[in-house]
Amino acid sequence: METNAIRVGLLGLGCVGSGVIRALTRNQEEIERRAGRQLRIVCACARDLEKSRDCSTEGIRLTTNPHEVVDDSEVDVIIELMGGIEPAKELVLRAIEQGKPVITANKHLIALHGSEVFAAAESQGVNVAFEAAVAGSIPIIKNIRESLSGNRITWVAGIINGTGNYILSAMEKEGRSFEEVLADAQRLGYAEADPSFDVDGTDAAHKLTILASIAFGIPLSFEQAYREGIENISADNIVDARELGYRIKHLGIARRTEGGIELRVHPALIPHRRLIANVDGVMNAVVVQADAAGAHLYYGAGAGGDPTASAVIADLVDVVRTLTTDAENRVPHLAYQPHALSDLPILPIDDVETACYLKLQARDRPGVLAAVTRILGDRGISIEAIRQRQSMNGDSGEGVPVTLLTHAVPEAQMNQAIVEIEVLEDVLSSVQRIRIETLG
Amino acid sequence: METNAIRVGLLGLGCVGSGVIRALTRNQEEIERRAGRQLRIVCACARDLEKSRDCSTEGIRLTTNPHEVVDDSEVDVIIELMGGIEPAKELVLRAIEQGKPVITANKHLIALHGSEVFAAAESQGVNVAFEAAVAGSIPIIKNIRESLSGNRITWVAGIINGTGNYILSAMEKEGRSFEEVLADAQRLGYAEADPSFDVDGTDAAHKLTILASIAFGIPLSFEQAYREGIENISADNIVDARELGYRIKHLGIARRTEGGIELRVHPALIPHRRLIANVDGVMNAVVVQADAAGAHLYYGAGAGGDPTASAVIADLVDVVRTLTTDAENRVPHLAYQPHALSDLPILPIDDVETACYLKLQARDRPGVLAAVTRILGDRGISIEAIRQRQSMNGDSGEGVPVTLLTHAVPEAQMNQAIVEIEVLEDVLSSVQRIRIETLG
Structure with missing residues (x-):
């Protein structure tokens, strides 16, 4: 199979990057049996080459210069796992310019600059895949873009930030305060040193922005998303909720109404009988309501190296399968044909x-x-x-x-x-x- | 968009067929905005043309002769919703022979004769899509075949027969016997006049056979699936289970072990804290355990005209997108390349x-x-x-x-x-x- 091997350049060798290398190595045979060809990481860049890693980088050319990876003429496909806006954005655009498809887990980049990235990709005739950007391992992008293509989608609601859900679950289980649980989560590595994007709703709003676009065919509208964090939820609120038959979850909700699209991230009381009310810890879940399918729920790990790597590799196999596909036969980046996006307004929270x-x-x-x-x-x-x-x-x-x-x-x-x-x-x-x- | 319209022939105008026509009509604009072209049912066959239906058949040529649909030179794609082995099998093979891709919801046909059907399709270079054959609206085929392509899948367990789950849920809720609830379900139309396939595990085993093949890359092995029904579950068993912290569900389970593949359908006690233990009524859910992604759960309507139509239309859009794709770039029918199926044995239940x-x-x-x-x-x-x-x-x-x-x-x-x-x-x-x- 060496003859038709796909050569991949990897930007970022952190938790997810290591997970990708591990899974591609461990499951090489399974993946080849499915994809019909070999997928091989040929080069990778990392900030610190001396750092010890959870994966073997044998046979992979390592560099600290991401441009070397993007510009490498031997590389067919780029996987971007650096996160943040720059230099990720510049590197992604450069890869596209060279006709290289990109797989990214970067919700921040897609939510804010997806339109620019996709326009560049469409003009070059290459794919940008971003399943790993939303809800980690859960194939929510594929499910909405492809599996619900016959439906009019009414709403999407999800627990799409694992850290926030871990904190709320621990507050409920242990009867402790937000501050206490957050401090523990930081110590255990479940929360970042700066947890603000996780607890104030920004990270969830990035993901929700993407989900709303592909569900309703609207442009990416992160700036108009309403955001409210979980920092004011008290142990008392959680007890109240339970006594009233609810559980409190931090939800991202996008809903189609007559007047426009609701786009909001905030804590919410959910009836405890709903499956999604019983999603605990770092797990994620997304419910999609659609006119023909009815309600769907998808549940899985929303973060972590291995689960996110699962989504990255699925994208890689998909991208490789469509390398020679005519543009009009590819799944559009935002589910709807670029010329067919709707101008439905985002409703103000009022x-x-x-x-x-x-x-x-x-x-x-x-x-x-x-x-x-x-x-x-x-x-x-x-x-x-x-x-x-x-x-x-x-x-x-x-x-x-x-x-x-x-x-x-x-x-x-x-x-x-x-x-x-x-x-x-x-x-x-x-x-x-x-x-x-x-x-x- | 008329110029690149896809012309579809529909075999079967029952509950699912009507749902397909309704959704294609109601969501025509949404679907075109996604698929970039029109999908049009041009002819359909039904046993009784006089029967009143839940959909408008205006503009659709109707016939009682399915061969007229399959042989129609104006038809690009066939949707088979007749169910059962013959004449469905003969018609599907005939469509393939004419180079027409087929979308089918026929689990019985795929579980028993899928190998023959897929071999014919591969030799003709056409696709046979069957998302609707398992778990109704839930995109479980796509999730396993595509979204978990980077994983080694360990096991799949699902509530994949809505009638059986409806009966068990009602027995639990109402404290009634299997016979009483079944009689009610038949009266309400949730169970067939001959419910044996639903309650004895045959229908679930058809679906499980398909799931096991795509999860593990093994040939379709329906005859080796162990089947046990729910007819011996008593209200007492359900009370026992609840008191011990479990709920009883009728599960299809496929598991990879060192010695081979477990393939079995039977009632099971599941710890009540598991999400899948709380899936009630006619709903379906499937849990997949994979080495990188971890546990995934997919939940949705497992039957019914509209939900099943959702899966059929998703397949239709996918099939249309790959009409011009090289065979080696298509998703293989059973997830793994046909030459790469494994000969892992199915374990005897003993x-x-x-x-x-x-x-x-x-x-x-x-x-x-x-x-x-x-x-x-x-x-x-x-x-x-x-x-x-x-x-x-x-x-x-x-x-x-x-x-x-x-x-x-x-x-x-x-x-x-x-x-x-x-x-x-x-x-x-x-x-x-x-x-x-x-x-x-």
Whole structure:
């Protein structure tokens, strides 16, 4: 099979890069039996060549200069696993310019600059594959782009950041605070030293941006994605949710409505009977609702060297199979033909309608609940449940916790009600709002 | 787009055929925006043209003669939705002979005669696509064949018969017997008038046969699949299972072991914490364990006109995209190149090792449990739990129920122990065995 071997250049020899080399080596025979040819990493670049790695680099030319890999005339395909915008973007564009297909796990790059990258790729007639950019091992890109091609997709909702889900799961299991669990996660290597993209929703919004484009045929619109992190979720919220029949997950949600596309990342209460409410730890899951197929759920490891390598190699085999395919017969990068993207607007979060869980501290005094519910009533917001904890030892000055569940209401309307509630004299805290997603 | 329209001939206008026509009509624009061309049903055959249908057949030439569809020189692609072996097989082979790709939902045909069909297709250079043959809307064929191409797959386990899962779910929810629920399911149209393929495991074994081939690269081996139905599962078993922390599901399991491939369909106790244990009603789910990706779960509707149509149309778009692809660049029918299939043997059920739940009636008399456990101990079978219900009103003559959970043991060894237990004087019933699958 040596004669038709595909020669691959690898940019980045970290956790995922090592995983790719390991799997290509370990499963060489399985992969050849499927792909009908050999896939061989011929050169790779890394920042530090002295660093010890979890894989053998025997037979691979190593360099610290990524341009040497991209420019190598022996290389047929480039795998980009450096992450971040530059120099990844420049290198990807350079590879494309040379007619080399690119496989990337770089959600940041695709979410922000995918349009430019894909336009370059289309004009050169090469593929850019990015399955590994969203939900690690889960083939969510392929499932939406190919397996649901006969459907009108209504919504996509996913747990698409493993670190955030690990933190929420550990908070629930151990009854601990966000800060405590995050510190542990950092110590164990589940969270980065700078975890902000994971906990503030940026990483999930990168991935959601990509999912929304391929689900609805809209341009990549990261800047318009609403983002809310999990840093304000308390152990109390999690207990409340459980008692009310919900679990709290950090969701990315993209939904097609009459007015436009909802595109939002935030914590959400999900009915505990839903499969996705029971996805714990670093696992990811994505639910897609489509008109013919109905609801699909895909579950798997959302990060890690080996799982992400699985997606990278699947892309590599796909790309190799379409090297000689006419452009019009390839799966379009964003699922829809480039000329057929839709200009459906992204809805501002103010126009998004959700049911809500509200939490506040109030003086344990007659009339407080009446005042709160009157404000909600005046704004046309129906209440599904209300609960005021008994004060255990008189009013300690902090008041008692009040929990409300509302029916669906546009965000702007709820914001106004919250402002009015917060100025009530007997309301001692700001009002915390967590949206409810029934995903039904 | 009319110029590059693909003209499709449809064999079968039942539930799935109508779903295909409906979705192609309703989502025509969405599909064209993705596929870059029009997909048009130009002719269709049905047994009874007078029958009223759930779809408009305007603009479609109708006939009762399937050969007219297959032989129509205007038709580019055939969709076969008749089911059963003949005349489906003859028609599919005839379409292939004429160089027409075929999309089929016919698991029965593929499981039994896939090798012949694929060989014919390969010699003619056309594709036969069969995503809809397994698990309805769930893209399990594509996920295993393409998205896990970098992996060595260890096992596949699935709830792949919706009728069976509906019956077990209803038995659990309503505490009713198999017979009662089946009668209801037939009345409601969830079960066929002759439900034997659904409840005896034949239908699931057809699907499992296909999954095992594409997961492990082995020839289709339906005849060697072990099959056990759900007709002997009682409401008592389900209550037992729940109390022990399990749920009972009808599983298809294919597992790679050192000695060969396990290929078996039977009821199984699954720990209730597993996502797949919580898949209810007519829904299907498949878990795939692979060395790099880890565990994947795919969940969705396993039957029904619209969901199955979703899979058929996805295949249609894929097939159209590869009409001009060189044979060596197509995804092989059974995932592995035809010359690279493995001759791993299918293990006889006697050699399969599983933990077991055992249930029997015994006289409520000292020494019975000691005798049972001694037999198991002599056979090297460790017991994880044992439970004997108290007799409520003395020994009524039927004895009292005894439940045991064992650790993993080869089937043949357990069979011998069961024979010995059944001849004990104080054991009043046969011994019921349900295998336990931890799927961990």
